[in-house]
Amino acid sequence: MAETLDFNYSDAASREDELVPCExxxxxxxxxxxxxxxxxxxxxxxxxEIVTKCTPVVGYLHRGDDKLAENMTYNxxxxxxxxxxxxxxxxxxxxYALTVEKLAGLEVPARCAALRVLTCELSRISSHLLGLGVYAMDTGALTVFLTTYTERERIYSLFEELTGQRLTNSYTRIGGVTRDVPEGWxxxxxxxxxxxxxGVDEMEGLLSRNxxxxxxxxxxxxxxxExxxxxxxxxxxxxxxxVPADIRKDRPYSGYEQYDFDVPVGTVGDCxxxxxxxxxxxRQSVRIVRQVCKTLPDGPIFAQDAKNICLPPKNRVLTGMEDLIQNFMITTHGPQIPAGEAYFEAENPKGALGFFIxxxxxxxxxxxxxRGPSFVTLSILPKLVPGNFVTDIPAILGSLDFVQGECDR
Known part of the structure; x- marks a missing residue:
């Protein structure tokens, strides 16, 4: 027979005040x-439901990019x-190209600089559109994602026509860009x-007062x-x-000082x-893009006075021995950059992206x-997340808009 247990409910009730709270x-x-x-x-x-501590763990996407760069040519x-x-x-x-050019003391032509500004601002628009779309989706608004993604695909089609690629464009070279804009682009x-x-107006109509x-x-x-x-x-x-800090205004590069745009600054600092x-x-990036389209100067898209750094035009490579040798040497041995050190930061969509060479x-x-801005962004999570609900984390991460590719490298 199974042994019966004698349980006194009054004893349990008397010990209720002595129960240790859960860990x-x-x-x-x-x-x-x-x-x-x-x-x-x-x-x-x-x-x-309240987060009391948050520790980000990174490195799952580490590829050793910094070390890989030391085993290949600059291009x-x-x-x-x-x-x-x-x-x-x-x-x-x-x-990256501006860092190498700073080290080499190389000045790119005005048309090349303008094309870099144009494509960078289109990239900024594309990045923000996707960031806002997934941010809205993280908070439960799927329609916004469909709207922003449609506009992002529009930009990708433009990039495909210009560079031949939609995502990994590889458009820039040391001393210039790979090709000029096609007719009608x-x-x-x-x-x-x-x-x-x-599309932005539609997104605001769906979110700003939702x-x-x-x-x-x-x-x-x-x-x-602080x-x-x-x-x-x-x-x-x-x-x-x-903090009204924007490298395009504070330390202009690629001719940003020629364009009229504002730097939006927040007042609260929340999501x-x-x-x-x-x-x-x-909107400000669209403003810059339109100015570049109207004022795009004529001229070459590659530095003309750097034979040991810039590749010669393809038509000259196929017809001239000197240009063929120059093309061969730069392709096999890499651009001959002078000895020294250089650091440069650019205002990327995620923050200041820096290269030290x-x-x-x-x-x-x-x-x-x-110097990846997303890595620095994640460093504030231990201070930012505690005190919020677990369900707030998707909104917090979406608002910070980081990407693990440049965090882990």
């Missing part, structure tokens, strides 16, 4: 999770920069700008000015805290502010380091 729970979010926007892992400590590394922030590859190309860009602005979106973003994950500066944030995540800033930045006078860098 905090540890959760792992990612690295395979749709809201982490890539292979990011968050180690969470939660007390009920061979350009396609690898596409894979950093793969949502705005041309911006990465340009930032600028007119297509102008028409695309009209459609993009209509009760659900406001509840999920207003006063959530506020970044203060915290932003202390963590080294850049881009939208710095400007949302009230909703970051949404508003990206929306306004799209140490050269020993060869056709490849002796040392190269990438």
């Amino acid at each position: 905090k729970m540890h959760l792992t979010m990612g690295p395979s999770h749709p809201a982490t926007h890539g292979v990011l892992r968050l180690q969470l400590e939660v007390d009920g 061979q590394f350009v396609p690898f920069t596409d894979r950093l922030d793969y949502l705005a590859p041309i911006c990465n190309n340009v930032a 600028l007119e297509k860009v102008e028409k695309a700008c009209d459609c993009i602005l209509k 009760k659900i979106f406001l509840d999920r973003t207003k006063d959530i994950a506020v970044i203060t000015k 915290a932003a500066l202390q963590q080294g944030l850049t881009g939208v995540n710095l400007r949302c805290a009230g 909703y502010d970051r949404y508003l800033l990206k929306t306004e930045e799209i 140490h050269s020993k006078g060869e056709g490849r860098p002796y040392r190269l380091h990438v």
Whole structure:
């Protein structure tokens, strides 16, 4: 027979006040999770529904890009920069090329600089459109994603016509760009700008006064000015805290000082502010693109006075012995960059993307380091996430708009 247990309910009731409260729970979010926007892992400590501790774990996408650059020529590394922030590859190309050109003391022609500005701003628009679309989808608004993705595909079709690729464009070379714009392409860009602005207006109509979106973003994950500066944030995540910092204005490059545009700055620093800033930045980028289309100068798209750095035109390679030798030497040994060190930062959609290059006078860098803005952005998560609900995390991550390609490298 089974033994019967004598249980006294009154004793249990008397010990109710002595029960030890439950310990905090540890959760792992990612690295395979749709809201982490890539292979990011968050180690969470939660007390009920409130996050009390957040530790980001990165490195799942590490490919050793910095070290790979030391084993290939300067131009061979350009396609690898596409894979950093793969949502705005041309911006990465340009930032890298400008670093090498700074080291070489090389000045690119005016038409080349203008084409770089044009393609970078189109990339910025494309990146923000996708960032806002998935941000809205993370908060439950699927229709917005369909709207922004449609406009993004419009830009990708323009890139395909210009570069031959939709995503990994590899458009830039040291000292220039790969090809000039095809006939009628600028007119297509102008028409695309009209459609993009209509798409942004539609997105704002769906989100800006939407009760659900406001509840999920207003006063959530506020970044203060002190915290932003202390963590080294850049881009939208710095400007949302009230710091009017934009490298295109503060330290102009590629002729940005010639164009008239504003730098949107936030006042609150919450998730909703970051949404508003990206929306306004799209409008300002359209403003720049239209100015470039109207004022695009004539002339070459490659530096003409750097024979040891820039490839000669293809038609001359096929007809002249000297140009054929120049093409062969640059292709096999790489552009001959003088010995020295250089660091350059460009204002990318995700923030300031920096490259440090140490050269020993060869056709490849002796040392190269990438300063990825997404890596710095993730450093604020331990301060930003605690105190919020677990369900707030998708909105917080979406508003920060990082990409793991340039974080892990």
